[in-house]
Amino acid sequence: MRPIAAMLLLAILALAACQREERDTRPQSALGSGEQPTPVTTLEPGGQRPSPTDNKAASFEANAFHLSEGKRLFGWFNCSGCHANGGGGMGPALMDEKWIYGSSMESIHATIRDGRPNGMPSFRDKIPDDQIWELAAFVRSLSGNAPSSAAPSRNDDMMAHPSENRMPDAATLGKSP
Amino acid sequence: MKRLASIAFATAIALFLQGCAGWQSALDPKGPAASELAWLIWFFTGLCAVVWVLVMIALAIPLMMRSRVRAEPLVLDAGADSRKLRVVITAVGLTAVILVGLTLLSFFANRTLAAIGSDAVLTIRVTGHQWWWEVRYEDATPSRILTTANEIHIPAGEPVRLLLTSTDVIHSFWVPSLSGKLDLIPGRMNVLDIKADKPGVYRGQCAEFCGAQHANMGTFIIAEPRAKFDAWWNDQLQPAAEPMSDEAKAGEDLFLKRPCVMCHKIGGTPAGGTVAPDLTHVASRQTLAAGTLRMSRGNLAAWIADPQGVKPGSHMPVVQLNGDELNAIVAYLEGLK
Numbered sequence: 102m103r104p105i106a107a108m109l110l111l112a113i114l115a116l117a118a119c120q121r122e123e124r125d126t127r128p129q130s131a132l133g134s135g136e137q138p139t140p141v142t143t144l145e146p147g148g149q150r151p152s153p154t155d156n157k158a159a160s161f162e163a164n165a166f167h168l169s170e171g172k173r174l175f176g177w178f179n180c181s182g183c184h185a186n187g188g189g190g191m192g193p194a195l196m197d198e199k200w201i202y203g204s205s206m207e208s209i210h211a212t213i214r215d216g217r218p219n220g221m222p223s224f225r226d227k228i229p230d231d232q233i234w235e236l237a238a239f240v241r242s243l244s245g246n247a248p249s250s251a252a253p254s255r256n257d258d259m260m261a262h263p264s265e266n267r268m269p270d271a272a273t274l275g276k277s278p
Numbered sequence: 279m280k281r282l283a284s285i286a287f288a289t290a291i292a293l294f295l296q297g298c299a300g301w302q303s304a305l306d307p308k309g310p311a312a313s314e315l316a317w318l319i320w321f322f323t324g325l326c327a328v329v330w331v332l333v334m335i336a337l338a339i340p341l342m343m344r345s346r347v348r349a350e351p352l353v354l355d356a357g358a359d360s361r362k363l364r365v366v367i368t369a370v371g372l373t374a375v376i377l378v379g380l381t382l383l384s385f386f387a388n389r390t391l392a393a394i395g396s397d398a399v400l401t402i403r404v405t406g407h408q409w410w411w412e413v414r415y416e417d418a419t420p421s422r423i424l425t426t427a428n429e430i431h432i433p434a435g436e437p438v439r440l441l442l443t444s445t446d447v448i449h450s451f452w453v454p455s456l457s458g459k460l461d462l463i464p465g466r467m468n469v470l471d472i473k474a475d476k477p478g479v480y481r482g483q484c485a486e487f488c489g490a491q492h493a494n495m496g497t498f499i500i501a502e503p504r505a506k507f508d509a510w511w512n513d514q515l516q517p518a519a520e521p522m523s524d525e526a527k528a529g530e531d532l533f534l535k536r537p538c539v540m541c542h543k544i545g546g547t548p549a550g551g552t553v554a555p556d557l558t559h560v561a562s563r564q565t566l567a568a569g570t571l572r573m574s575r576g577n578l579a580a581w582i583a584d585p586q587g588v589k590p591g592s593h594m595p596v597v598q599l600n601g602d603e604l605n606a607i608v609a610y611l612e613g614l615k
Contacts, residue, residue, distance in 0.1 A: 127586050127590075127596070173593075177540075177541065177551075177553045178540055226535055226536060226537075227535075227536070227537050227539065227540055228537055228540065229537055229595050229596070229597060229598070231595075232595060257464055257465070258465065
């Protein structure tokens, strides 16, 4: 009796390995959803700026497919032209712990969608909204803010920095506080 | 009855082989490389068939013969043994000769293939992408370098050198009517020389599994007389045609304002993306999406409205457009001859 129970348990455990990440190959076509205006100053009545929230952030953040699509689009749309592989150039660095407009997915999404003062253009009409979410998720992975099990691994060609799944958390540099 | 069956069988074989003719068949060669390979295919198949039949007969003979029980199994029959030994040695010798012979044939065929492009008049860089072909005509004059997609025009009767590479995964370039297949490998340049004897359209296909839409990664080699080819090249170098109607003009504006502009290039406009097929003369091509759809107004609209329905997994996203916007963009693209 006992061996049968053990086999059954093993079989159930093995079945658990069949769980696979959902891959959304038919992203929504909408342009610039989530009509939350991007604040242009840090001055807010009451002193506390409400942070925008969107339930899409959670579904894109730790999804390996979306992160790798974000990496592809980052290259295709020439983000490196200003942000230089995340190291920063004409635009600010994306791989450090400094976030001018906050580190949340929602504010990175708003930055790409609506643009920001001093150079960041608006891509509201140029990139389908789901692709903006993919880009935002990838940008977070540049500073080690994505789970290493989901973040893209090494490139096929020369790399400017360690692969995203090996990037230390920029805020702690991998050290525990 | 037997006669009828054999006639039916011969007809069936003939009809079956008929399927091997046409614009994509290694058994219907239209160029020197493919002829060489087709000859090899037939010779190898024929010789192997003969050997197979002989082996089957040799196996069948002892099976049919009634076994004789030797009177004295322990007494050696020197004559019979040496006869058997001779048969085995002859068979082994013949096998060795045939194998070496076939190897030599294959070697000399390869030499012929390698010699085709020694005096190539034209160099074309073919880059594989998931799931389309980028085609770049090299020229010493930079202003005559031409980039197009999926359709490769070549002058008929002249050897052409193809430089094959890839940007994502391994693909393989195979136009069976003209040549054997050769892989497109990221970070490596492979060289394939082709020549089409006569003008015509020859279909090619990616021959290395490269992802979800591997089957829909077709290409066309269009061989034309030299004068027609030169005229085609000069036409393709021109910037895109100006939109003729108000609708097409609106379509151009939309193309430049919407996500299309992020990836595609249209010469003569600010659209300069290089990660998707060049659309400067898209309507002059015969098919859309690497041989997936025939070029027509309806298919253009279907492809733009729902690329993920036509070619699931392709990198062209579904873009939100209303009916008027879609019609305008299609009217514009349709005019890009």
